[in-house]
Amino acid sequence: MNYHWNWRIFFEPAPNGIGTYLDMLLSGLVLTIETALCAWIIALVFGSVVGVLRTLPSKTASWVGFAYVEFFRNMPLLVQLFIWFFVLPELLPPSWGLWMKQMPYAPFYTAAIGIGLFMSARVAEQTRAGINSLPRGQRLAATALGLTTAQAYAYVLLPMALRIIMPPLTSEFLSTIKNTSVAITIGLIELTGEARAMQEFSFQVFEAFTAATVLYLLVNIVVVTAMRFFERAIAIPGYITGK
Amino acid sequence: MKCLRTIGLALAATLSAGQVNAEELTGTLKKVKETGTITIGYRDSSIPFSYLDDNQKPIGFAIDICYRIVDAVKQELKLDTLAIEFNPVTSSTRIPLLANGTIDLECGSTTNNADRLKQVAFTNTHFLTATRFVSKKSSNLTSIDDLKGKSVVSTSGTTNIKQLTEANAARNLGINIIPAKEHAESFLMVETDRAVAVVLDDILLASFVAGSKDPDAYVMSKDAFSKPEPYGIMLRKDDPAFKKVADRATAALYTSGEGLRLYDKWFMQKIAPKGLNLNAPISPELRREFAVPSDSPDPDSYKAM
Amino acid sequence: MFANFDFDVIRRSLAYLFVDGMTFTLTLTGLSALGGLIFGTMIALMRLSGLPLLGRIAALYVDLMRSLPLVLVIFWFYFLVPYIGQWLTGSSRPIRVGAFASSLITFVLFEAAYFAEIMRAGIQSISKGQPAAAQALGLTYGQTMRYIVLPQAFRNMVPVLLTQTIVLFQDTSLVYVLSIPDFLGAASKVAQRDGRLVEMYLFAAAVYFVISCAASFGVRQLQSRIAVMR
Numbered sequence: 026m027n028y029h030w031n032w033r034i035f036f037e038p039a040p041n042g043i044g045t046y047l048d049m050l051l052s053g054l055v056l057t058i059e060t061a062l063c064a065w066i067i068a069l070v071f072g073s074v075v076g077v078l079r080t081l082p083s084k085t086a087s088w089v090g091f092a093y094v095e096f097f098r099n100m101p102l103l104v105q106l107f108i109w110f111f112v113l114p115e116l117l118p119p120s121w122g123l124w125m126k127q128m129p130y131a132p133f134y135t136a137a138i139g140i141g142l143f144m145s146a147r148v149a150e151q152t153r154a155g156i157n158s159l160p161r162g163q164r165l166a167a168t169a170l171g172l173t174t175a176q177a178y179a180y181v182l183l184p185m186a187l188r189i190i191m192p193p194l195t196s197e198f199l200s201t202i203k204n205t206s207v208a209i210t211i212g213l214i215e216l217t218g219e220a221r222a223m224q225e226f227s228f229q230v231f232e233a234f235t236a237a238t239v240l241y242l243l244v245n246i247v248v249v250t251a252m253r254f255f256e257r258a259i260a261i262p263g264y265i266t267g268k
Numbered sequence: 269m270k271c272l273r274t275i276g277l278a279l280a281a282t283l284s285a286g287q288v289n290a291e292e293l294t295g296t297l298k299k300v301k302e303t304g305t306i307t308i309g310y311r312d313s314s315i316p317f318s319y320l321d322d323n324q325k326p327i328g329f330a331i332d333i334c335y336r337i338v339d340a341v342k343q344e345l346k347l348d349t350l351a352i353e354f355n356p357v358t359s360s361t362r363i364p365l366l367a368n369g370t371i372d373l374e375c376g377s378t379t380n381n382a383d384r385l386k387q388v389a390f391t392n393t394h395f396l397t398a399t400r401f402v403s404k405k406s407s408n409l410t411s412i413d414d415l416k417g418k419s420v421v422s423t424s425g426t427t428n429i430k431q432l433t434e435a436n437a438a439r440n441l442g443i444n445i446i447p448a449k450e451h452a453e454s455f456l457m458v459e460t461d462r463a464v465a466v467v468l469d470d471i472l473l474a475s476f477v478a479g480s481k482d483p484d485a486y487v488m489s490k491d492a493f494s495k496p497e498p499y500g501i502m503l504r505k506d507d508p509a510f511k512k513v514a515d516r517a518t519a520a521l522y523t524s525g526e527g528l529r530l531y532d533k534w535f536m537q538k539i540a541p542k543g544l545n546l547n548a549p550i551s552p553e554l555r556r557e558f559a560v561p562s563d564s565p566d567p568d569s570y571k572a573m
Numbered sequence: 574m575f576a577n578f579d580f581d582v583i584r585r586s587l588a589y590l591f592v593d594g595m596t597f598t599l600t601l602t603g604l605s606a607l608g609g610l611i612f613g614t615m616i617a618l619m620r621l622s623g624l625p626l627l628g629r630i631a632a633l634y635v636d637l638m639r640s641l642p643l644v645l646v647i648f649w650f651y652f653l654v655p656y657i658g659q660w661l662t663g664s665s666r667p668i669r670v671g672a673f674a675s676s677l678i679t680f681v682l683f684e685a686a687y688f689a690e691i692m693r694a695g696i697q698s699i700s701k702g703q704p705a706a707a708q709a710l711g712l713t714y715g716q717t718m719r720y721i722v723l724p725q726a727f728r729n730m731v732p733v734l735l736t737q738t739i740v741l742f743q744d745t746s747l748v749y750v751l752s753i754p755d756f757l758g759a760a761s762k763v764a765q766r767d768g769r770l771v772e773m774y775l776f777a778a779a780v781y782f783v784i785s786c787a788a789s790f791g792v793r794q795l796q797s798r799i800a801v802m803r
Contacts, residue, residue: 041433099785101743104757104778111770115460126462127419129444199640206642210750212446217645222447225360225425228387230652237645245640299666307669312752312762324589355671358752361651368655369667449752452765459768481768 034229035236046223047236053219054240060136060215061202067141068201072148073187077178079153090149097146102207106139110211136208144201151193155186188259195252199245216240293345295507296372301345308334309357309371309502313452315475315544316534317395317499318376322541326354329534333394333518334375334501340517341510358450360425363387366502373514374502377472379427380565381497389507390500391514392522392561395471396553396570399428399493402473402486403458403465412491413439421446421454421463431493432467451476458486467493471548479544495567496553515563522558531558579769583776586763594759595780597673601755602742605680609741610734612681613688618718620693631689638686643747650679651751672753676745684741691733695726732796739788743781756780 035047043049079090097105110132114122125131159182167177209218220237224230293301300306310326311318318328335352342350355371362374366388380390401420403409409418412435422429424447436443446463448454455476457463466473470488477486501518503511521527528550533539535548552572562569619631638646654675658668670678699722707717727734746757754762757777764773 040430041437043437095786095789096782099782099789100778101746101757101781103746103749104774104781107774108778112774115771123461126460129419131462203640203642206644207747209644210449212448214447217642217648220645221360221648222424224364226430228363228384230364234645234649234652238641238649241642241645242637242640295666303669313766324593356752356754361751364652367667368652369659369669370655370671449750450765456765456768456770460770 030232031227031229032232034223034227034232037227039223040226046227046233049219049223050216050233050236050240053214053216054244056133056213057202057205057215057217058244060133060140060205060208060213061198063137064140064144064205065198065201067138068144068148068197071142071145073152073183075145075149076152076156077183079149080156081174090153094146094149097143102140102143102204103210105143106136106208106211109139110135132208132211132213135211136205136213140201140204140208143204144197147197147200148194151190151197152186155190156182158189159185185261188261191252191256191259195249195256198252199248202244202248203241294509296504296510297341297345297513299369300341300350300372301347304347304349305351305353306338306341306373307353307355307371308338309355309362309365309374309376311376312356312358312450314377314472315479316539316546327540328375329530330375330377330394330499330501332530332534333521334373336521337373337391337501337514337517340513340520344513358425359423360449362425362502366504372504372510377469377499378502379469379497380500380563381427382565384502385505385565387505389503389505389511390498390563390565391503391511392518392563393498393500393557393570394518394522395499396496396551396557396567397469397471397499398496399431399467400470400473400491401465401467401489401493402455402477403489404461404485405487406485407464409465410489410491412489412493413441415443415465416441417443418465419444419446419463420465420467421448421457422467423448423451423454426468427497428467428469428493435493455480465489474548475544475546478546479542496551496570497567498557498565498570500563515561519561522561527558528555578772580772582763582767582769582772586759586773589763590756590759593754594756597754598742598745598756601673601676601680601745601748602738604677605684605745606738606741608677608681609684609688610692612685614692614723616685616689617692617696620689621696635686635689638683639690643683643744644750646683647676647679647747647750650682651675654678672748672751676748676753680741680745684737687737688734691730691737692726695730695733696722698729699725728799731799732792735792735795736789739785739792742788743785746781 035050036045038044039046039049041049043052075090075093078086079094081087100108114125116122117125128134163181163185164177167181172180205213205215206217208215209221214222216237220233223233223236227233308326308331310320310328310331313319314328314330316328317330318326321327338350338352355365357365357371357374357376362371362376362378363384365371366374377395378384378390380393384390401409401412401415409415420432420443422432422445429445429447432443432445435441436445446457448457451468451472454466454468455473458466459480468476470492473488477483477488480486501514503514521530531550531554535546535550538545553570556572557570564570616631616634619627620635622628651672654670655667658664658670659666662668703721703725704717707721712721745755748755749758749761752758760773760777764770
């Protein structure tokens with residue numbers, strides 16, 4: 026096996042002059058977390074709105090929600106990112122397209138929005154499942170009390186539904202973090218991208234990828250533990266909100 | 269009579285014993301003999317060194333050179349047939365794929381330098397090129413310092429992106445470096461105005477500009493990021509027997525005048541698929557290299573005749 | 574808006590896209606789903622076997638594969654498999670593994686973790702009475718699994734398994750990062766060679782959309798039919 030190991034590579038200076046290879050990887054990790062958080066916020070906002078749409082009594086709203094979810098679920102994430110990054114600027118009027126292409130941090134915004142919308146379809150499905158899992162009596166009681174649909178959702182249905190879907194939402198958040206790696210194809214140099222760059226500059230393939238693997242595992246553990254505390258904090262006593 | 273026969277047999281025995289020792293194959297030669305195939309790594313879009321023609325077949329200057337090496341290997345191992353397999357590589361996968369045995373020869377536009385010699389070996393140099401950048405004439409960029417604060421693209425895994433990164437840090441230019449997967453993608457970024465300049469080897473840049481939809485819109489910088497550096501066919505490290513065969517084949521090719529003919533075919537005449545003629549006459553340094561082949565990674569060792 | 578687009582480039586490259594690209598994608602999807610299902614079922618059984626060591630190893634494997642991005646796993650296996658081959662077969666040099674074989678191994682091992690979770694849920698959803706009755710009838714563990722539990726578990730989970738296969742179909746597009754020629758890779762090559770990004774990417778998106786939509790629709794039909802049978 027003619028591969029020679031060099032675990033001290035992490036402390037050697039990287040050619041981008043900013044620090045060591047370890048600094049390179051850590052800056053990638055920071056970018057991964059930033060992108061994942063932005064994408065997640067977008068996903069939660071859009072996803073819960075669409076999920077609610079799908080459970081509304083109105084047929085048009087239900088259909089709009091269905092079309093939205095199907096659109097984002099049936100295309101691979103990579104293809105969606107390409108459409109946002111490569112195709113959209115060409116379809117807009119030339120000056121807008123040029124502004125989009127020359128925007129600093131274009132890959133970051135594209136990745137955050139693209140991944141956010143992709144995940145929003147899944148959040149929508151989870152929200153719908155959560156709302157539908159509530160006993161029918163809840164909605165009926167809310168109507169009987171004179172609450173409008175909006176109030177019923179805001180005060181009765183959504184608080185319970187969101188708590189119920191916490192565990193699947195945690196795994197969706199972890200999915201979001203993993204999906205940020207797809208953005209290396211549009212030039213976002215996050216953790217996987219930095220590991221690849223490190224491999225290309227230093228030729229130490231396995232050291233670079235082992236470090237990236239360890240960092241992803243760490244992020245996973247942190248997120249899972251944090252969510253567990255959060256779930257416990259917002260749990261309603263007497264309800265089995267999905268353990 | 270019987271005496272003569274025993275002497276004859278003894279002679280045959282000693283001679284054949286010598287023969288057996290000579291056939292103790294190692295490394296790539298052993299692998300090729302055992303499997304009956306040799307795998308060539310080719311590039312998608314390193315025109316005219318190694319690229320795909322309209323039928324998705326790999327062709328190019330470096331590919332032709334590699335065919336000669338394969339012929340030499342076939343002769344050396346005394347094989348009747350030697351199957352050639354082609355495996356696509358990119359700038360960033362070529363070294364790992366060579367090291368892990370997926371390819372045996374990398375025939376493309378790989379720069380031979382001291383850093384890479386720690387991981388792989390190179391055979392005799394087949395081209396010399398410096399790192400420059402190409403931009404649209406309308407951007408008005410002439411020197412490297414003009415790139416300050418702009419978005420510049422290069423291909424990942426190349427010496428070009430490494431030199432760009434180092435120049436960026438050393439001269440404090442604050443360039444936003446965009447890495448692309450392949451050379452064609454890098455050039456496309458400038459074509460579609462996502463980046464203002466693309467940094468690659470000057471010969472590759474020349475071929476992309478010549479083959480683009482509007483060649484007059486582009487200009488190549490006079491400024492170079494490096495001295496002209498040598499391209500070599502890559503081989504695995506610590507494999508002296510195979511390197512000897514490759515060195516011998518390439519040296520024979522270059523010194524015999526066939527090398528100049530091949531150069532002419534790819535750089536001074538129309539090439540597939542669009543019938544482009546690069547019109548790049550051979551530099552005096554390269555002419556000397558063909559006369560006296562060398563596999564040195566040091567750019568300074570390549571002087572004119 | 575679509576004035577200067579050349580949709581003819583799609584027609585010219587149809588053969589290359591579908592014969593080379595789509596066959597690669599579909600073959601990879603099919604074989605990976607099969608391999609992943611078999612391997613995943615084995616892992617699920619390991620986890621439910623009741624033996625602490627086996628269970629721990631299986632759980633660790635599933636957790637590891639589910640925490641890593643697929644892109645990273647693709648990189649790992651592309652560079653690592655020849656060395657593993659060398660270590661496994663004790664040969665003197667790394668085994669040459671082509672792009673397809675390497676992708677297949679990657680996807681089988683990666684998807685196995687997801688299929689394992691699905692099969693585990695399926696096996697656990699079988700009422701305890703079934704294996705108990707099997708034991709009462711004198712069947713061994715192997716026979717119980719093979720004739721009683723797994724067929725039922727599989728039948729119950731078919732819609733979920735098929736949905737996961739559709740996800741796998743979409744995930745195969747990620748081999749793009751290594752310039753491996755699947756459908757998206759082929760479309761991308763044509764796009765970059767001819768400078769027609771918009772046309773090719775829109776076409777690729779449409780093809781993926783149509784195939785996934787049709788498949789999901791098929792799964793929903795299947796689901797409603799199976800539901801009645803239960």
